[in-house]
Amino acid sequence: xxxxxxxxxxxxxxxxxxxxxxxxxxxxxxxxxxxxxxxxxxxxxxxxxxxxxxxxxxxxxxxxxxxxxxxxxxxxx
Amino acid sequence: xxxxxxxxxxxxxxxxxxxxxxxxxxxxxxxxxxxxxxxxxxxxxxxxxxxxxxxxxxxxxxxxxxxxxxxxxxxxxxxxxxxxxxxxxxxxxxxxxxxxxxxxxxxxxxxxxxxxxxxxxxxxxxxxxxxxxxxxxxxxxxxxxxxxxxxxxxxxxxxxxxxxxxxxxxxxxxxxxxxxxxxxxxxxxxxxxxxxxxxxxxxxxxxxxxxxxxxxxxxxxxxxxxxxxxxxxxxxxxxxxxxxxxxxxxxxxxxxxxxxxxxxxxxxxxxxxxxxxxxxxxxxxxxxxxxxxxxxxxxxxxxxxxxxxxxxxxxxxxxxxxxxxxxxxxxxxxxxxxxxxxxxxxxxxxxxxxxxxxxxxxxxxxxxxxxxxxxxxxxxxxxxxxxxxxxxxxxxxxxxxxxxxxxxxxxxxxxxxxxxxxxxxxxxxxxxxxxxxxxxxxxxxxxxxxxxxxxxxxxxxxxxxxxxxxxxxxxxxxxxxxxxxxxxxxxxxxxxxxxxxxxxxxxxxxxxxxxxxxxxxxxxxxxxxxxxxxxxxxxxxxxxxxxxxxxxxxxxxxxxxxxxxxxxxxxxxxxxxxxxxxxxxxxxxxxxxxxxxxxxxxxxxxxxxxxxxxxxxxxxxxxxxxxxxxxxxxxxxxxxxxxxxxxxxxxxxxxxxxxxxxxxxxxxxxxxxxxxxxxxxxxxxxxxxxxxxxxxxxxxxxxxxx
Numbered sequence: 144x145x146x147x148x149x150x151x152x153x154x155x156x157x158x159x160x161x162x163x164x165x166x167x168x169x170x171x172x173x174x175x176x177x178x179x180x181x182x183x184x185x186x187x188x189x190x191x192x193x194x195x196x197x198x199x200x201x202x203x204x205x206x207x208x209x210x211x212x213x214x215x216x217x218x219x220x
Numbered sequence: 221x222x223x224x225x226x227x228x229x230x231x232x233x234x235x236x237x238x239x240x241x242x243x244x245x246x247x248x249x250x251x252x253x254x255x256x257x258x259x260x261x262x263x264x265x266x267x268x269x270x271x272x273x274x275x276x277x278x279x280x281x282x283x284x285x286x287x288x289x290x291x292x293x294x295x296x297x298x299x300x301x302x303x304x305x306x307x308x309x310x311x312x313x314x315x316x317x318x319x320x321x322x323x324x325x326x327x328x329x330x331x332x333x334x335x336x337x338x339x340x341x342x343x344x345x346x347x348x349x350x351x352x353x354x355x356x357x358x359x360x361x362x363x364x365x366x367x368x369x370x371x372x373x374x375x376x377x378x379x380x381x382x383x384x385x386x387x388x389x390x391x392x393x394x395x396x397x398x399x400x401x402x403x404x405x406x407x408x409x410x411x412x413x414x415x416x417x418x419x420x421x422x423x424x425x426x427x428x429x430x431x432x433x434x435x436x437x438x439x440x441x442x443x444x445x446x447x448x449x450x451x452x453x454x455x456x457x458x459x460x461x462x463x464x465x466x467x468x469x470x471x472x473x474x475x476x477x478x479x480x481x482x483x484x485x486x487x488x489x490x491x492x493x494x495x496x497x498x499x500x501x502x503x504x505x506x507x508x509x510x511x512x513x514x515x516x517x518x519x520x521x522x523x524x525x526x527x528x529x530x531x532x533x534x535x536x537x538x539x540x541x542x543x544x545x546x547x548x549x550x551x552x553x554x555x556x557x558x559x560x561x562x563x564x565x566x567x568x569x570x571x572x573x574x575x576x577x578x579x580x581x582x583x584x585x586x587x588x589x590x591x592x593x594x595x596x597x598x599x600x601x602x603x604x605x606x607x608x609x610x611x612x613x614x615x616x617x618x619x620x621x622x623x624x625x626x627x628x629x630x631x632x633x634x635x636x637x638x639x640x641x642x643x644x645x646x647x648x649x650x651x652x653x654x655x656x657x658x659x660x661x662x663x664x665x666x667x668x669x670x671x672x673x674x675x676x677x678x679x680x681x682x683x684x685x686x687x688x689x690x691x692x693x694x695x696x697x698x699x700x701x702x703x704x705x706x707x708x709x710x711x712x713x714x715x716x717x718x719x720x721x722x723x724x725x726x727x728x729x730x731x732x733x734x735x736x737x738x739x740x741x742x743x744x745x746x747x748x749x750x751x752x753x754x755x756x757x758x759x760x761x762x763x764x765x766x767x768x769x770x771x772x773x774x775x776x777x778x779x780x781x782x783x784x785x786x787x788x789x790x791x792x793x794x795x796x797x798x799x800x801x802x803x804x805x806x807x808x809x810x811x812x813x814x815x816x817x818x819x820x821x822x823x824x825x826x827x828x829x830x831x832x833x834x835x836x837x838x839x840x841x842x843x844x845x846x847x848x849x850x851x852x853x854x855x856x857x858x859x860x861x862x863x864x865x866x867x868x869x870x871x872x873x874x875x876x877x878x879x880x881x882x883x884x885x886x887x888x889x890x891x892x893x894x895x896x897x898x899x900x901x902x903x904x905x906x907x908x909x910x911x912x913x914x915x916x917x918x919x920x921x922x923x924x925x926x
Contacts (some may be wrong), residue, residue, distance in 0.1 A: 169705070172457065175464040176286040177709055178324050188492075192501035195597045196606075196708050203483060204321045205712040207593050212709060 151199060152214035154187035160218040161185070167215035178202030179216055228277045228309070229270075229387060230300065232332060233316030234325050235283030236586075236713045238344040241374035242316055243280040244725050246384075251729065263296075264729075271388045279310055285324065287331045287426065288460060290707070291630035295433055301335060302426055303436040312390045313339045314383070319349035319356070319371070320483065320714075326471045327464070329365070330398040334422035338390035339367045342383055346371045348714075354483035361478045366393030375719050398470050399463055401425050408452040415444055429456050491586075491714045498590050508591055512613055515578045523617075526570040534563025552754065553747070561746025564826060565739045565888070571648065572621045573727050575614055579625060580726040582610075584718035589710060596708055602690050603697025604641075605634040605706065612638070612689065615645030616682070619889045623896055624730060631706045637696045639896060640906050643889050644689040646682045646881060649828040653880050654681055656831055659852055661873030685881050688913070740891075749825050752795040760793035788837060796821055810879065810915070811872040811922040813860070820879075827885035871925035875918040883914035 154160060162183050165171035178201045179185065186200040195210040233239040243251075247266025264280040281300060282293035289295035303309055315332055317325030322343075329341055341361070349355070362369040368386040372379030401409065401421055405428065412424040427434060427445050434442055449456070497503050542555035582588045588610065596606030604612075607629045614622035622642045629635035646654075655678075662677045755761055768786050777785065791797055800817035807817050819833040834855065858867035884890070884907050893903040 168461075170707070172288065172460045172464065173290060173707065173709060175461055175468075176288070176327060178468075180465060180468055189495070189499065191499060191593050191597060192504060193597045196593060198495070198499075198593070198712055202321075202323050203485070204324065205714075207589070207708060207710050207712050209596070209708045212707065 148217045149220060150214045151185060151187065151216040151218060152197075152210050154185075154218070156187055156189050159184055159186045163217045163219045165215055166217060170212060170215055174208075174212070174216060177206055178204070179206075185216070185218070227273070227311035227338075228279060229268075229312045229314060230279045230281050230310035231314050231316060232281050232297070232328065233283060233344075234285055234318065234321070234328065234711075236711055237283065237316045237318045237321075237325060238374045239280065239283060239316045241719065241722055242314075242342065242344065242372070242380075243278065244722055245374055245377045245380055246278055249725070249728070251725070268384070270384050273388050276387075284328065286328060286464075287335075288430070289433060293630070298426075298430060298433040299436055301332070301337075302423065302430070302433060304335070304337060304423075306436065311338065312387060313337050314342050314387060315339060316342045316344050316374070319343045319345050319354070320352055322356075323468065323471050323475070326474070327467055330467045330470060333365065333367065333393045334397045334399055334420075335426070336392045336420040336423070338392050340383065340386045340390050341365060341367055341369045342374075342379075343369060343371045344374050346379070347373050347376070348487070349483075351487045352483040352485065353481060353487075355480045356475075357478045357480055361474070364474050364478065366395045367391065397422055399466055402459060404452075405454065405459075408448050408454050411448050411452075412445065415448070416441060428454050429460070431456055488714055494715050495590070495712070498587065499593060504590075504594050508594060511582070511587075515575070515613070515617075518574055518578070523570040523574050527567050530567050530569070531563060534559055534566070538563075553750065556754065557747045557750030558743065561743050561750075562739075564746065565735060565743070568618055568620065568888070569731055569735065571618050573731050575617055575621050576727050576730045577723055579610060579614070580723040581718045584716065584722055586713040586715045589712050592708075592710065593712065600706075602693040603634065603637050603700075604693050605629050605631060605638070606708065608634065608638040611642050612645055612686075615642040615647060615689075618647050618649070619643040619645070619886065620892050621730065623889065623892050624733075626896065632704055633697075633700050633702045634706060636897065636902060637693050637700070639893055640696060640902065640909075641689040641693045643884055643886065643906070643910065644685050644692060644882065646685040647886075649826065649886065650681075650880055652828055652831045654678055654877065656834075656852060656855075657868075657873050657877050657880075660855060660868050661870045681877060681881055684878070688882060692909070692913070746825060749796075749822060752799070753791060753822060754794060756790075756794040757798060758793075761790050764790045764793070791818060791833075791837060809922070810918045811869075811875045811926065813867070816876070823885050825885070825887040827880060827883070830880070869926070871922050874925060875922035878921050879914045879918040881914075882910055882917055884910035 148166070149160075150166075151160070151162075162179055162181050162185055164181050165174065180202075183201060188198040188200055188205065190197045190210075196207050197210060197213055198205055198207045199213070200206070231239050231243055243264065243266065246268040250268075251264060251266040266278050266280075267275050268278050270276045279300075281297045284294045284297050286294075287298050287301060289298045300309060304311070313332055315325075315329045317329060329339075332339055343349075343356070343358075343361075358369045358371060368390065370379055370383045370386050372383055374380075399422065405425060408428055409421050409424040412418060412427055413421070416424075416427070418424045418427070428449055431442075431446070431449070434445060437445070448454075498507060538555040538559040541559065542551055545551040545554075579588075582591070591609055592606035594606070595609040599606055599608050608626070610628070611622040611625045614625055619642050622645070623639050626635050626638045626642070629638060658674050658677050662674050665673050667673050667676065760767060764786050768782065768789050772782065772785060796818055797814070799821055801814040803817050803821070804812075804814040807813075807820065812820070815837045818837060819830050822833045823830040855868050856866065859865070860867045860869075890903045890907060893906060894900060897903070
């Protein structure tokens with residue numbers, strides 16, 4: 144059975160991963176425009192005090208997004 | 221200047237790309253706010269001097285990431301770009317790209333290039349790029365992109381002349397499109413181009429891709445696009461992701477060739493360290509609330525001096541007018557209606573200026589994005605957005621600039637809810653009412669040793685307004701059934717020092733638009749109110765002095781006392797007084813009589829009028845008007861004829877306090893909501909719900925306590 148897909152939302156502060164794809168087509172177009180491209184490196188920087196939203200580094204800049212938005216970005220194991 | 225002859229230039233770029241700095245440098249104070257023809261969203265425009273071209277109109281378009289729109293702002297830009305054959309559309313584009321964040325900026329540039337308009341790339345923030353150690357081969361970039369590339373530093377104004385020269389010679393990319401359109405799209409594109417006479421394939425492709433951005437087309441043409449789309453089985457959005465990937469691929473290849481030295485992100489270290497503190501779960505909030513406290517202090521403390529000065533100036537001017545000009549209806553209209561009405565507008569300018577100075581500084585530094593980041597989760601629970609925090613807090617000073625500040629919220633529903641609840645935050649105009657009513661019903665004693673009971677009551681009222689705002693927002697979240705996804709996805713820009721001229725120009729722009737736009741409505745309403753309060757049915761107002769003379773013949777009144785009675789008599793018999801008596805049955809359950817009714821009516825346009833009306837009604841002339849104790853003692857002495865006891869019992873006082881906390885008694889706010897929502901629907905809903913809330917709450921309070 145396929146194990147649970149890892150996403151940006153499951154990353155820990157300081158962790159770096161490679162974006163594999165998206166699980167939500169509606170939001171993926173916008174995410175890609177913002178530089179979250181399949182194959183691109185993403186660094187999980189920190190979360191807001193209540194764990195949501197989060198701040199990631201992608202394409203050389205800092206992007207904040209909500210945890211449910213981050214959960215649609217799957218990463219390579 | 222309605223029909224510009226020379227090519228209009230539009231500035232385009234990502235948010236935080238420094239587009240506004242460039243716009244300010246190009247146009248200086250030569251800016252104004254206009255409307256795009258057909259669409260009801262503001263555009264900022266100004267004029268600059270371009271070599272060989274002369275004075276040229278420059279439009280500052282809202283910051284966008286892509287020509288595929290998601291927010292209202294973005295849709296406007298898409299329409300402006302697609303409707304480029306309209307006479308008011310820009311003919312030349314300057315795409316501003318942050319050199320430290322070049323890939324994301326180039327995505328937008330490549331989209332624009334494919335539209336085939338003359339374009340110049342302004343590579344901004346070259347100073348920071350130098351700091352980051354990155355350098356590019358500009359000739360290579362220009363050659364591969366097919367348009368001129370100009371390195372600039374918009375904050376310092378470097379490279380502006382070179383940019384202007386390139387704008388004069390701007391050309392479209394002629395070396396093929398960056399994005400090869402899919403085979404399946406060929407047929408509908410060719411058909412569209414032939415039918416609508418479009419200049420280029422990508423433009424036609426966008427017509428197919430963006431059915432929502434074609435409002436500039438006639439109904440027939442929109443239908444035509446629809447038909448062609450259906451006939452060819454074209455599904456908008458299907459290939460959008462693939463297009464983005466393809467474009468980023470092109471950009472990566474381009475940069476592989478044109479980058480001389482890779483960026484080193486060490487220059488961001490300071491920013492990262494700052495974020496550790498400013499978004500910390502304890503320090504983050506503590507610092508944020510300290511900043512808020514500072515803002516309030518400034519708005520209240522600093523603004524009160526110029527406000528009093530302006531208030532006095534207009535008061536002096538009206539008395540000078542009535543003393544100088546021959547007595548007559550026209551003179552009184554000016555002295556008692558128009559001039560005080562204008563004063564009421566101008567008086568708010570210092571508060572608005574100070575508030576916008578702070579907001580501009582917070583935005584310029586990049587701190588505002590962190591506030592949004594900190595508050596987003598909490599605010600979402602109430603149907604708001606992290607970006608709602610700023611308007612809500614500003615609303616404690618004045619709802620007018622606060623509502624203007626909601627423009628940063630992309631999501632329509634969240635923005636509308638924010639606009640709807642902001643006037644519940646207790647603004648500074650409520651302070652005089654709160655002060656006098658609290659003084660009437662709350663004893664001036666200390667609790668737990670040092671807390672002043674009256675002070676606590678005032679704080680409780682502010683809290684009441686804030687809680688009401690959150691609860692109303694939550695209710696509206698449930699009621700407004702709009703399936704528009706809410707996104708955050710926002711850049712956290714690197715911290716920067718604010719630039720004085722940018723802050724200054726923001727202040728000028730916001731204040732000017734407030735005075736002009738809100739001013740028109742306030743002026744009209746103040747004239748109407750003046751008429752209502754100055755004229756009445758029959759001859760009672762006109763011959764007030766005679767009537768009062770008869771009534772008080774046996775009393776030994778001083779001249780002042782007599783004049784006071786005349787003023788009160790006039791008000792009682794004016795249309796406002798008549799209306800006050802007419803609405804008495806409706807407000808009796810709240811504990812009010814017709815005199816308070818007059819105050820409710822006169823303060824409909826501006827709540828701060830309440831105290832002044834009270835003063836007039838209870839026969840306190842101008843001499844004692846700013847002597848609070850006099851008003852207070854007169855109000856205390858007022859007897860309720862039904863009960864034979866004091867009129868202002870704790871029940872009545874509290875009922876009034878609650879009423880004024882919730883009621884939408886501010887014409888300026890209604891005007892600004894009308895302007896910001898582009899219609900009467902939302903201001904009317906707002907007026908209704910706040911009035912009902914005020915009435916019902918005051919009713920409950922009075923009935924429970926009496």
